[in-house]
Amino acid sequence: MKQTGTLAPLVHTWNQDQPIDYLLQLSGEEITLNDYLGTEITISFTGEIRCIHCDKRIKKTYGSGYCYPCFASLPQTDLCFVRPDRCHFHEGTCRDPEFGMAYCMTPHFVYLAISSGVKVGITRAGNETRRWIDQGAVAAVPIACAPTRKDAGEIEALLSNHLPDKTNWRRMLTSQGSDVDLTIVREEALGYIPEPYHPYLLSDEEIRHFQYPQVEIPEKVKSINLLKQSDVTGNLLGVKGQYIILDQGVLQVRNHSGYHISWEASGT
Incomplete structure (x- = not known):
């Protein structure tokens, strides 16, 4: 069965002493990745990308899913988000003081x-x-x-x-x-x-x-970029962090947030 939708970061459930359960999100629909370990899957990029904040259609993303105007204006994409020691909230220059109070002053x-x-x-x-x-x-x-x-x-x-x-x-x-x-x-x-x-x-x-769902740990890995390789088919070896691990390479899902893809597993 083929499913299509816009990628969002992987979500997961952790139960102590058990492998983490991972869900792939496609436009709000969820695919339980653990069920497909060892299965051949195909991921195809349809060519459409949308900003994860404003939904504008774009040619490429900035900061894992944003269009450039959102990347340049949102508080969660400011430099202080990756360098919190440089927080400038108390200088009165925070991009969004309400966000700063709710997120950073905690x-x-x-x-x-x-x-x-x-x-x-x-x-x-x-x-x-x-x-x-x-x-x-x-x-x-x-x-x-x-x-x-x-x-x-x-x-x-x-x-x-x-x-x-x-x-x-x-x-x-x-x-x-x-x-x-x-x-x-x-x-x-x-x-x-x-x-x-x-x-x-x-x-x-x-x-x-923490234990991760894996049937095999690769000796070497290469990154999959859907802008350069729009169709990827391979056996699902595991999931770790925000990475889907195939025998043909690894897809960093968060970096492809906003990409519209189709997903298909063999035999379904």
Whole structure:
């Protein structure tokens, strides 16, 4: 059976000690990807792209799904969204103060995660599990809870002098796991944080572990760009982070948000 629609980022459900359940979203319809592991699937790009905010038809996206005017004006695409230590809310120059109050002036976790290796990151309190799974983390733990996104970003920036703050997606997808002890890394990381931030520190949070639905872990991966390769057919080997892993390459779904595609699995 063929299904068509506009791509949105993968959504997932996590049950401890079980592989994560992934859903592919096509114009609000959901496809349970775990059901198709080991099956040959075909993904075809129809040539239509629409901005995920204003729905304008566009030739390419900016910032994972936006047209350029939205990318240049929305608060969630501002530089401070990827560099929260540069938050300018209190300078009166926030693109949308209501968004800033609701999103940025709220508690945020600073965390350690193992994906392509150990990394430091931040996320809104209550959003941490989704964030860790989107990054393909196999284990993660909060180490601080700051009152605002900017405070958390400042701690992250300090820790990035000692730990990576980005994920190597190729290494994350080909990783067999890790024997890194996050308890030890946490103790070291907490020692790097200056005294003014000590009221925010967390030293005994439970380390969470994640399993991903995979029938095979690829030795090498190549990225699929639907603008360059509009039809892709391959066996579904697994799903991890925001990546659909085929034996013919991997599709980063979030980066293709707004693309109109058809999906077909053999035998259905």
